[in-house]
Amino acid sequence: MTDFTLNAEVRSDLGKGASRRLRRNAAMIPAVIYGGDKTPQSVSLVAKDVAKLLENEAAFSHVIDLKVEGANESVLIKALQRHPAKGYVMHVDFLRAVADHKLTAVVPLHYLNQDSCIGVKQQGGEILHNLNEVEVSCLPKDLPEFIEVDMANVELGQTLHLTDLKLPEGVQLAALAHGSDLPVANVHATRVAKDSTEEGAAE
Structure with a gap:
């Protein structure tokens, strides 16, 4: 530890x-x-x-x-x-950090299952990280060291937002409290795939 x-x-x-x-x-x-x-x-x-x-x-x-x-x-x-x-x-x-007072802190995002992501492994896309950290609000005892972002079931063209994150109990996202559901990550077509599609359309 x-x-x-x-x-x-x-x-x-x-x-x-x-x-x-x-x-x-x-x-x-x-x-x-x-x-x-x-x-x-x-x-x-x-x-x-x-x-x-x-x-x-x-x-x-x-x-x-x-x-x-x-x-x-x-x-x-x-x-x-x-x-x-x-x-x-x-x-x-x-x-x-006062035990019974909520605090705000910036916490890193840890991306999981990127290699096995459906949009990457089966559909040929690539992952783009829009955020690498988020600001959270919670009591000191509930402060997480990081927040996980599971990419396993994200498909090509799909975007994960803050509301899609699984948060530990007692933890809130500052951006959501202000009504801003920011994009966290998405799977988009690779440059090679885009070029191939454009060439096919031209032919």
């Missing part, structure tokens, strides 16, 4: 200059914790620990146990600021 735990230190030296010194001299990353009924708190994290955590895509859709000098905070990664050229993390925003 993956360990979604990070250690943090309280940070009192604030400002851009302090953040630059922190990253340069101590290989640390500045971060802030906010939300819930508590005041925002500035902390610092070990850069290599953050990099290791982010190797797992589930870190972005999982409640993280953040240990701040003896106190535990349940948080979500709400935003990352990365270096524009080198890509390493420069700052992290954490949102407190």
